[in-house]
Amino acid sequence: MNTQTNLPEVFGALADPTRFAIVERLLKEGDLPVGQLAEPFKMSAPAISRHIKLLENAGLIERRIEKQWRVCTLKKDRFADLHQWIERYRTFWNTSFDRLEALLDKQQGEEDDSSR
Numbered sequence: 442m443n444t445q446t447n448l449p450e451v452f453g454a455l456a457d458p459t460r461f462a463i464v465e466r467l468l469k470e471g472d473l474p475v476g477q478l479a480e481p482f483k484m485s486a487p488a489i490s491r492h493i494k495l496l497e498n499a500g501l502i503e504r505r506i507e508k509q510w511r512v513c514t515l516k517k518d519r520f521a522d523l524h525q526w527i528e529r530y531r532t533f534w535n536t537s538f539d540r541l542e543a544l545l546d547k548q549q550g551e552e553d554d555s556s557r
Contacts, residue, residue: 447500448526451519454499459484460492464501467515474510 455461463478479489493513496502500519504511 448523450499451501451523454496454501457492457495459489460496463492463496463513464515467502467513472512472514474507474512475504476510478513 455464459482462481466478466481467473475489475493478493479486482489493502493504497504500516502513503516504513506512
């Protein structure tokens with residue numbers, strides 16, 4: 442899966458509070474049947490199925506059949522892709538803040554020198 446082209450879809454899938462909660466629950470509890478995932482939500486089975494399908498299409502989860510249950514699993518490799526993307530921006534911002542701090546320190550030093 443190409444991370445660069447699918448990130449908007451991934452972020453779009455995670456932007457919905459219900460889908461985010463589903464992902465959080467799978468992260469905390471591990472693989473779960475769809476019925477168990479649906480329990481805390483006040484919505485119909487077709488509505489939950491649409492949320493799960495969207496998460497599946499975004500590559501964040503996969504479903505498999507175990508006996509009579511459809512079990513959802515997080516696709517951890519997609520979260521590694523997200524981590525890489527976020528890490529690039531974290532590095533950018535840390536570098537920017539370091540440059541800003543150096544500039545402010547320099548300006549403070551110049552002000553201290555001029556006040557003597």
